[in-house]
Amino acid sequence: MSRLLVCPPDYFKIDYEINPWMRRSNAVDSERAARQWHHLMQVLEQDVGAVLERMKPVPGLPDLVFTANAGVVVGGKAVPSRFRYPERQKEEAYFEDWFRGQGYEVVTLDPGSFFEGAGDLLGFPDTWFGGYRQRSEIRVFPILSDWFHREIIPLELVDSRFYHLDTCLCPLSGGELLYFPPAFDHYGQAALAERITPSRRLVAPEAEALRFACNAVCLGKHIVLPEGCPETESLLTSRGYLPHPVPLDEFMKSGGSAKCLTLALD
């Protein structure tokens, strides 16, 4: 049974601009956002069978809804994020409190380091990938590798539209990788090619990558992804996965989609 941390979008809006997707002029339709979020929750709970842990939203923290950036959780251990932008740094205490309240062993990185949680750290059971340069910094990965006893392959994110690793790379439960190669430099692409055979590398087309096709939640054979990505869906279907497209365009105004709205608690 997969448990996911989520946070209702009660205070979700565009209050600041910290990625190329955010435009304060592009206001969020709060009702529509709430409808889309609840629809996503319904799919996750009813169609996919996930267990949802709901965090209490906090006024003034519009991005708390993106729980993928709460930190990273493995086993009983949680490492809360250290956000790069002051706008999101205020979220750190709430996420940390939530982990502590749930009885996780909380290990913290030095203040002043940048690590944006599962947004920049994801992978297969043995090998993890760490996105750096846009938000997280590379120097946190050797520390996390030591804490979690996992290999972490750092990958530089070279396109500011794909500012977190989970916006352009999604490891699937069967060992395949759904990703958008141009979000990485040739060293990163070569490192991925070295690890994952061509038949297991599923490349999202650019138009769909820009709709955050890779920002998908994969639980077993189920894959929840933003709607409007038919080519990606058929790629996934051809590998035996069950895609669940969900409308999430209100959240794309903030540069987030299905995966950004959840944190795997395993």
Next chain:
Amino acid sequence: MMHDQETVLLQGHIIDSLILAKVLDKILMMGGTFDLQDVQIGKTREEPSRARIVVQASSAKLLSEILHAIQPHGASVESERDCRLAVALADGIFPDEFYATTHLPTQVRIRDQWVEVEGIEMDLGIRVDPVSLAARTVPMGEVKRGDQIVIGREGVRVTPLQRPRDRDVFSFMESQVSSERPHGRVISDIAKRLMQLRIGFREGKAGSKVLLAGGPAIVHAGGREALAWLIDEVFIHVLFCGNALPAHDMEVDLYGTSLGYGHAAGRVVPHGHEHHLRTINRIRAIGSIEAAVKSGVIKTGIMAACVRRDVHVVMAGTIRDDGPLPGVITDSLEAQAAMRAAIPGIGMALLVASTLHAVATGNLLPATVPSVCVDVNPAVPTKLADRGSFQAVGLVMDAASFLRELARELGARL
């Protein structure tokens, strides 16, 4: 030469992720170079790897740009400490654990800054002035009570020599001395350097002076005219020698013999063994070699050319000297200091036919100065080449042949 450098550490899963390759590529693409000092590769997938990289750049600005560019990929500057200092407790005695210099470019870290050590020479200590942030080598005998001397190795870094850019004999020298070396090519390369240095010298360019340290065999073997010609043509600007070289050179001028051996006659002449004594006595009576030349008593030869061309001459005496000639420094430490004072500005050194002066001069020279050691005894060039410099060329050959060939190469008709 790539002079500015900083050591950086890179760790994590840097091999499979190609982060190490990326960092090294970036250094090269930006025009720097690197020395991969230590790479520890993780034994398991989970275990991290580590690399220690010395980044080198031609300027402090470029170095800083490179460091700035590789820092986001995890390369962190190795935290470095200041050098340790201790006070000399008495004149002429270094503190225990004093740092002994090499002949390579050296820097010491004082208050978080790398400071170039002045007066590079092997086997000395380093004296630091913590107020002016200056560091300079100091011989044991010259250390004064209260001097701040560098101790230990922390905060001291030595820059290995880069291979010189010029594609001549100095650029591909290995520390190997052989009597079978093709002399012609070596001498022709030396001649080319002397030509360039003379142009620099005439333009007043720093580091354009040529030093010759030589023994009396130059005169005995018949190299006197060639050396005098080289001096007259302004190829040699500093001369290190003992008492014998000038004594026999002037003996030839006054008596036509060197050590009693008739140069023209080709045999020992009657009472010839007295000639060098009479020569020394004569010069002592006149008061100085310079006065002897200027008054016309000495007309030809090496010393006459030195006086005419205003060559800086340091004559260092030894315990077997006769006389000695006026101007010969009989106190060894004083002589060493006088030689040391003449080293700055030297761009090339020719060490010819004198074990004593060749080794003494070799010890005073920084490794950055190309040097040629010429001796019929292979032990001398070998000893010099063993100093581990790319730029020490050893030639096993007779001094006179060397000087004549060199002079001819430069246009002399001898």
